[in-house]
Amino acid sequence: MALPNHDLTARGEGSAGDVLGTYLRAQATAFLRGLRLHEEWGSPRPESGGGADAAQSSGAARSLRGAARRISCSLATFRGVTESSWADGLRTELVWLSSTLADEHAYAARLTRLLDALHRLSGSPEVPAPRGAAGALTVGSARAGALLERQLTLARTRAHSATLQALGSSRFHAVADAVAVLASEVPLDPVAARGRVDEVLVPLADVAHTRLAAAVSALPHAGESQPYNAEHDGSWHEVRRLLRVHRYAREALGEDVARLAAAGEALDRHRDASEAAAASATAARTPRIAPATAYALGVLHADQRHEVEAARFTFQDLWQPVPAAAP
Amino acid sequence: MALPNHDLTARGEGSAGDVLGTYLRAQATAFLRGLRLHEEWGSPRPESGGGADAAQSSGAARSLRGAARRISCSLATFRGVTESSWADGLRTELVWLSSTLADEHAYAARLTRLLDALHRLSGSPEVPAPRGAAGALTVGSARAGALLERQLTLARTRAHSATLQALGSSRFHAVADAVAVLASEVPLDPVAARGRVDEVLVPLADVAHTRLAAAVSALPHAGESQPYNAEHDGSWHEVRRLLRVHRYAREALGEDVARLAAAGEALDRHRDASEAAAASATAARTPRIAPATAYALGVLHADQRHEVEAARFTFQDLWQPVPAAAP
Numbered sequence: 001m002a003l004p005n006h007d008l009t010a011r012g013e014g015s016a017g018d019v020l021g022t023y024l025r026a027q028a029t030a031f032l033r034g035l036r037l038h039e040e041w042g043s044p045r046p047e048s049g050g051g052a053d054a055a056q057s058s059g060a061a062r063s064l065r066g067a068a069r070r071i072s073c074s075l076a077t078f079r080g081v082t083e084s085s086w087a088d089g090l091r092t093e094l095v096w097l098s099s100t101l102a103d104e105h106a107y108a109a110r111l112t113r114l115l116d117a118l119h120r121l122s123g124s125p126e127v128p129a130p131r132g133a134a135g136a137l138t139v140g141s142a143r144a145g146a147l148l149e150r151q152l153t154l155a156r157t158r159a160h161s162a163t164l165q166a167l168g169s170s171r172f173h174a175v176a177d178a179v180a181v182l183a184s185e186v187p188l189d190p191v192a193a194r195g196r197v198d199e200v201l202v203p204l205a206d207v208a209h210t211r212l213a214a215a216v217s218a219l220p221h222a223g224e225s226q227p228y229n230a231e232h233d234g235s236w237h238e239v240r241r242l243l244r245v246h247r248y249a250r251e252a253l254g255e256d257v258a259r260l261a262a263a264g265e266a267l268d269r270h271r272d273a274s275e276a277a278a279a280s281a282t283a284a285r286t287p288r289i290a291p292a293t294a295y296a297l298g299v300l301h302a303d304q305r306h307e308v309e310a311a312r313f314t315f316q317d318l319w320q321p322v323p324a325a326a327p
Numbered sequence: 328m329a330l331p332n333h334d335l336t337a338r339g340e341g342s343a344g345d346v347l348g349t350y351l352r353a354q355a356t357a358f359l360r361g362l363r364l365h366e367e368w369g370s371p372r373p374e375s376g377g378g379a380d381a382a383q384s385s386g387a388a389r390s391l392r393g394a395a396r397r398i399s400c401s402l403a404t405f406r407g408v409t410e411s412s413w414a415d416g417l418r419t420e421l422v423w424l425s426s427t428l429a430d431e432h433a434y435a436a437r438l439t440r441l442l443d444a445l446h447r448l449s450g451s452p453e454v455p456a457p458r459g460a461a462g463a464l465t466v467g468s469a470r471a472g473a474l475l476e477r478q479l480t481l482a483r484t485r486a487h488s489a490t491l492q493a494l495g496s497s498r499f500h501a502v503a504d505a506v507a508v509l510a511s512e513v514p515l516d517p518v519a520a521r522g523r524v525d526e527v528l529v530p531l532a533d534v535a536h537t538r539l540a541a542a543v544s545a546l547p548h549a550g551e552s553q554p555y556n557a558e559h560d561g562s563w564h565e566v567r568r569l570l571r572v573h574r575y576a577r578e579a580l581g582e583d584v585a586r587l588a589a590a591g592e593a594l595d596r597h598r599d600a601s602e603a604a605a606a607s608a609t610a611a612r613t614p615r616i617a618p619a620t621a622y623a624l625g626v627l628h629a630d631q632r633h634e635v636e637a638a639r640f641t642f643q644d645l646w647q648p649v650p651a652a653a654p
Contacts, residue, residue: 121629140625284619284622289618290618291611291616291617291618291620291621292611293618293621294618294619294620294621294622294625295611295621295622295624295625295628296625297622297625298467298621298622298623298624298625298626298627298628298629299625299626299628299629300625301622301625301626301629302448302625302626302627302629302630302633303629306629306633
């Protein structure tokens with residue numbers, strides 16, 4: 001992680017503006033490419049199922065979201081190196097866009113995660129149900145799966161409509177125009193942009209690192225937390241957000257972020273399992289469901305909370321030993 | 328484990344009959360003392376709750392069961408060193424007695440385990456219920472607890488009656504008389520008993536070890552098993568039984584069995600969690616329960632199945648590296 005692999009920083013060349021500008025232009029280009037692909041492959045309706053087109057489309061949407069996040073995080077971390085009022089405006093719009101785009105994907109992924117878990121929990125159908133456990137689960141898990149599918153597909157359809165509406169809005173076209181400008185020219189602060197990378201960008205990136213480190217050290221110890229209690233999830237989601245900001249700052253500096261990406265994946269799994277557990281609890285409060293359905297949802301909830309715990313341990317393993325302070 | 332601490336074997340003195348006789352007489356004495364204490368403190372009715380008397384009484388019952396198990400396992404392992412027909416008869420009766428005595432304890436322990444888990448799962452009452460999860464659990468866990476309490480207290484009361492009936496039976500008095508004889512004189516096979524410990528007892532103990540090692544190596548790998556699937560529990564319960572036989576054989580030879588006792592505790596936890604998970608699944612099939620109750624029982628079931636998994640990992644950790652072949 002301490003080895004810079006970016007040409008400019010590796011050779012110690014380039015001003016802060018050069019390095020940040022190169023990164024932002026590259027991300028703006030990725031955004032526009034993602035957008036073009038997304039328009040080309042269309043946005044399949046949730047009920048159309050997954051085919052090659054759906055895979056292409058969701059890949060395009062993913063790279064669109066990734067580029068939007070990288071631009072908005074960089075504009076936050078390195079705000080003072082850019083024209084600040086422009087940066088603040090674009091950042092707000094990109095946060096709106098990426099959260100709108102994320103919703104549909106999140107509902108689809110959540111449903112897949114829950115149905116996969118139900119399938120795993122109820123065991124393979126060839127195996128005769130052993131005493132008690134699996135038998136009761138098999139009864140309820142089909143109905144629990146149908147209930148979750150109904151609820152999450154409805155949510156996903158709503159998110160799909162919201163995405164289509166957003167992509168057709170003048171607000172979106174203004175964002176796309178701003179990113180198109182960014183792809184050729186980054187509005188920079190003339191003084192800060194002329195500074196050296198290690199005097200201008202590195203201290204700003206270090207601020208992001210310090211915030212992350214503080215949030216990580218404030219996390220409750222894994223052993224202390226109650227697996228089924230979602231009380232601490234918020235602090236973990238905040239660490240996930242700060243890790244992303246930190247990771248993209250290091251990426252902009254041309255550093256190797258493989259370890260940070262792996263730690264981020266653990267926190268993504270943490271978030272996904274936490275949301276899936278909540279979706280299972282919500283489904284269990286549907287009026288007039290059969291006890292067997294509620295039972296299966298309870299098992300599913302506990303299973304996902306255990307995935308939450310496992311993701312926390314994975315993160316702690318990847319995070320320890322605490323990395324040396326930024327170079 | 329390889330260091331004998333028994334006086335006779337440590338000095339290499341004593342025949343097979345001396346060593347086995349000393350062990351069996353000591354266990355018979357422990358049995359009679361446990362029986363006397365049990366009669367003295369009485370057998371409290373399940374609804375009388377736990378006080379000092381109940382603790383004394385259950386301690387007495389525990390030592391009574393432990394001595395009965397040690398005698399019956401030793402009579403099986405070292406059958407050829409004793410008068411075989413006598414050994415077979417007494418062993419059958421002791422197995423009957425210890426399984427009868429174990430039932431009441433098992434139901435009480437299972438209820439405690441399940442209520443503790445429910446308490447843990449629904450979180451501490453001071454903490455306001457966070458989004459979804461804990462809220463739904465709190466609703467159902469009180470009712471789930473009441474349902475389990477009703478079902479397991481009923482089972483325990485039946486087991487209590489069965490114990491009282493057994494302790495008052497002529498069958499029991501015959502066992503107690505046989506153990507009283509054993510406390511002063513062990514019926515041995517005159518030829519085998521004169522043999523050396525390492526030529527007679529050690530090879531028989533090694534057979535118990537070989538059986539255990541074969542059963543352990545036949546266990547499915549921990550990673551392969553499905554946590555919610557009770558299908559493999561039987562193989563683990565069999566390992567638990569064989570580990571006990573092995574442990575008592577080593578104990579009779581005067582060896583240190585601390586490691587075996589710790590591994591046995593992990594398997595006890597495995598069995599307890601497996602039975603508790605099954606009890607939760609059974610309770611969830613009670614007709615006309617509320618969905619919230621079924622949901623809490625589902626969470627509880629999954630929690631106990633995770634304890635099953637954890638106990639398997641603990642056992643594997645304690646068991647590896649595979650101990651060297653018996654000395």
